[in-house]
Amino acid sequence: MTYELYYWDGIQGRGEFVRLALEEAGADYIDVTRQPQGTGAMLDIMKSKSEPHLPFAPPFLKDGDLIIPHVANILLYLGPKLGLAPADESLRYVVNGLQLTITDFVAEAHDTHHPIDMSLYYEDQKPEAKARSAAFIRQRIPKFLGYFERVLKRNPKGPDHIVGNALTYVDLSLFQVIEGLTYAFPKAMAKRKAEYPALLALHDRIARRPNIARYLASPRRLAFNEEGIFRHYPELDSTE
Amino acid sequence: MTYELYYWDGIQGRGEFVRLALEEAGADYIDVTRQPQGTGAMLDIMKSKSEPHLPFAPPFLKDGDLIIPHVANILLYLGPKLGLAPADESLRYVVNGLQLTITDFVAEAHDTHHPIDMSLYYEDQKPEAKARSAAFIRQRIPKFLGYFERVLKRNPKGPDHIVGNALTYVDLSLFQVIEGLTYAFPKAMAKRKAEYPALLALHDRIARRPNIARYLASPRRLAFNEEGIFRHYPELDSTE
Structure with missing residues (x-):
């Protein structure tokens, strides 16, 4: 089954924590909003009038019919499947x-x-x-x-x-x-x-x-920018 | 086994989400910092030089040797044990x-x-x-x-x-x-x-x-106050 990751297009943001796990494991996944009409597909889920497991916000993962929101929750779910969680x-x-x-x-x-x-x-x-x-x-x-x-x-x-x-x-x-x-x-x-x-x-x-080095060098790894979570505004940086 | 809940004394705060689950289930637990020397015991764990599973901040739960930090994580752990999580x-x-x-x-x-x-x-x-x-x-x-x-x-x-x-x-x-x-x-x-x-x-x-009504009427339920998460400062409230 191909995992579907839904997150805002154009930024690393919170989605990146999930991407790194999927990439390290070489998992089969689609970064949905980077596909044609992907953002529309994401908004359709978020605005659905019938989906009982409505996510509050991206990122969310779809695995078959199951929708899993929140980075930590997605990683909790994927961890054992991707071999990235402890056996204990x-x-x-x-x-x-x-x-x-x-x-x-x-x-x-x-x-x-x-x-x-x-x-x-x-x-x-x-x-x-x-x-x-x-x-x-x-x-x-x-x-x-x-x-x-x-x-x-x-x-x-x-x-x-x-x-x-x-x-x-x-x-x-x-x-x-x-x-x-x-x-x-x-x-x-x-x-x-x-x-x-x-x-x-x-x-x-x-x-x-x-796998990480290959991912970081690929076009799948977006550059940081001033739309994401981590933004570089020189005026906010300081050595105290 | 008695669960030990560690959280700042004197406030509902984030600890309250855990207390409500424990109280609803009638679980055997100790609210550690409300016991004599309880706050010291909490700080000893937080400042431990050897504990590998050091919590970043309260609340955390101790179940035997296992230390579980973060409300959502504690509830994830307790949910099935207390009959407060779905079977599916x-x-x-x-x-x-x-x-x-x-x-x-x-x-x-x-x-x-x-x-x-x-x-x-x-x-x-x-x-x-x-x-x-x-x-x-x-x-x-x-x-x-x-x-x-x-x-x-x-x-x-x-x-x-x-x-x-x-x-x-x-x-x-x-x-x-x-x-x-x-x-x-x-x-x-x-x-x-x-x-x-x-x-x-x-x-x-x-x-x-x-069980909740009994808890809310008990001295175990602290009143809200201006040290907790939810604070009433009239000047911050408005009807817009």
């Missing part, structure tokens, strides 16, 4: 917990450019975005990255993976978090990144995995 | 998806009083909180509640529950969302609530369930 069932809750911490971090990264009203443009909330970004750089990036660094370093199976002794989807998502932050806040990250050696090493190992 | 495995992803939409909504409700910097007081970000609350009332409350109303109404098994033909933890969480919004934004909710009859009826049915 109880560790799946550990993995899901880490993914939900990433979810929160990503939402906060989004709010750096949209702290007041997500229906308005960034340009309509620039002073507030500057204040929120300053707090994000000063407190939240160190808090989240420091946390993941600690968890990685104390993995009883070693710091090659964040849980257990094999790759999980959380490792892939951490790669994307580092990618996104480095794009959005290059100065802040340049200043800080030496504090997270285990996390940076994980990022670099993921980038070198054959 | 694929519906568990539907339930988890709905719970994650509630998670996002709750985070946005929090940010109405902390739009810029969660390490500062509300009083340090009042004008921004007013602007964010206005957008929340005008756009986000109708978007989220309208969504849940639609999903409830089109449940193929009828609108008594949001998924399937039996109570799930999402029904309990929706009760709490309505409770919290009505506390925080009474004017906005008074004006709008007639638009969500199925959701309001669900709320009222949950309140009448014997």
Whole structure:
């Protein structure tokens, strides 16, 4: 069965966390909105008057008739099927917990450019975005990255993976978090990144995995841009 | 085995979504920080230098040696054990998806009083909180509640529950969302609530369930206050 991923066309955004898992596993999937009439097909589902399992927002995955919304939920579902979740069932809750911490971090990264009203443009909330970004750089990036660094370093199976002794989807998502932050806040990250050696090493190992390297070099990997979650507005970046 | 719930003492907050499930099921649990030295015990886990499955933040649940962080993850874990999840495995992803939409909504409700910097007081970000609350009332409350109303109404098994033909933890969480919004934004909710009859009826049915009614009348149910997620600041409420 071909998985169908539905997400806004033209951005990495939240969909990218799912794409990385599908690409690493070499799964058979369609990125629906990059097909002709794909965005229309996505909106048809979102506006359906009859679909009982209506998603609130993209991304969502369709596997046959089942519609699964939310990144962490999609990865929870796909993880075991793609060989990207621990065999030990109880560790799946550990993995899901880490993914939900990433979810929160990503939402906060989004709010750096949209702290007041997500229906308005960034340009309509620039002073507030500057204040929120300053707090994000000063407190939240160190808090989240420091946390993941600690968890990685104390993995009883070693710091090659964040849980257990094999790759999980959380490792892939951490790669994307580092990618996104480095794009959005290059100065802040340049200043800080030496504090997270285990996390940076994980990022670099993921980038070198054959399926990931092939994906990153392909046209399927869109460039970051100022429509997505991680946006580079130089005026929001700082070394404090 | 007695479940141990760890959450900040003195507030309903995010912990309340877990408490409602435990209380409805009559589960054997300890609300750890309400015991003597409980907060110290929570902080010991959070500051542990050796715990591999370190939580990023409360709430977290301890079941034996397993530590499970994040409300939606805790409920995913407890749901089947407490009889509050669908028997059909694929519906568990539907339930988890709905719970994650509630998670996002709750985070946005929090940010109405902390739009810029969660390490500062509300009083340090009042004008921004007013602007964010206005957008929340005008756009986000109708978007989220309208969504849940639609999903409830089109449940193929009828609108008594949001998924399937039996109570799930999402029904309990929706009760709490309505409770919290009505506390925080009474004017906005008074004006709008007639638009969500199925959701309001669900709320009222949950309140009448014997175990929930008993819990709500007990000292275990703390009052809402201005330390929690849902806060009533009259200046942030409006009928638009």
